[in-house]
Amino acid sequence: MAHEVQITFDCADPAALAEFWAETLGYRLQAPPPGFESWEQALEAMGIPPENRNDASAVVDPAGRGPRLFFQRMPEPKQVKNRVHIDVRAAPGSQGDARMAALEAAAERLVSRGAARLRRFEPAPPLEAGHIIMADPEGNEFCLD
Numbered sequence: 001m002a003h004e005v006q007i008t009f010d011c012a013d014p015a016a017l018a019e020f021w022a023e024t025l026g027y028r029l030q031a032p033p034p035g036f037e038s039w040e041q042a043l044e045a046m047g048i049p050p051e052n053r054n055d056a057s058a059v060v061d062p063a064g065r066g067p068r069l070f071f072q073r074m075p076e077p078k079q080v081k082n083r084v085h086i087d088v089r090a091a092p093g094s095q096g097d098a099r100m101a102a103l104e105a106a107a108e109r110l111v112s113r114g115a116a117r118l119r120r121f122e123p124a125p126p127l128e129a130g131h132i133i134m135a136d137p138e139g140n141e142f143c144l145d
Contacts, residue, residue, distance in 0.1 A: 004067070004068075005067040005068075006067055006068045006069070006070050007067050007068075007069050007070070007086070008069075008070045008071075008072060009021075009069065009070070009071045009072070009138075009140060010072060010074035010078075011071050011072070011073065011074065011138045011140075012073065012074070012077070012138060013054065013073075013138070014054055014055065014056050014057040014071035014072060014073050015054050015057050015071075016137065017057075017071050017136065017137065017138055018057035018058065018059050018069070018071045020113060020114060020115075020136055020137055021059055021069050021071075021136070022059040023113065024088060024110060024113075024115075024136075025059070025061070025066065025069075025088065026061075026062075027059040027060055027061055027062065027066070027069065028059065028060060028062050029057065029058070029059055030057075030058040030059060030060050030068070039053075040053070054073065055072065055073045056070065056071060056072050056073065057070075057071045058070045058071065059071075077139075078138060078139045078140065081141065082140055082141045085140070085141045085142050085143060086142040086143075087131075087142070087143045087145040088106070088142060088143065088144050088145065089145055090102060090103055090106035090144045090145065091103050091106075091144075091145070092145075095123070095129060096123060099123070099129060099130055100120075100122075100123065100130050103130065103131065103132050103144045103145075104132070106132075106144050107132050107134060107144055110134060110144075113137075114136075114137035115134050115135060115136055115137065116134065116135040116139075117132065117133075117134055118132075118133040118134060118135055118141065119132070119133045120132050120133075121133070129145075131143045131144060131145045132144040
């Protein structure tokens with residue numbers, strides 16, 4: 001039996017990081033529970049105080065294929081390099097200069113939204129097609145692949 005997968009991010013600002021990843025991956029914010037038009041309305045009905053309403057957020061793949069991403073507020077900042085990271089497939093199937101140009105365009109777009117560019121790896125055929133290591137607005141590493 002296969003299991004569903006959720007990727008969880010510990011972060012300082014769940015709403016902002018969820019928005020970054022939703023736009024980066026073409027995901028959408030998870031809809032509020034049935035019977036509520038907004039999360040604000042649902043959290044109010046649940047009795048969640050205003051200071052705790054950004055303790056968590058989630059984004060989902062509108063096509064239902066990709067994993068749910070969950071963002072939870074943690075008081076401590078990121079300390080070390082990620083041992084697991086997300087590869088954003090920004091240039092699947094492309095090679096050489098065309099691939100790297102597509103990755104550079106994606107990197108530029110993400111930097112304008114708060115990401116940081118960390119390092120570029122040039123193509124080294126036959127095994128390495130080239131990629132760019134990035135960090136999201138809270139420092140979580142990911143690759144443009």
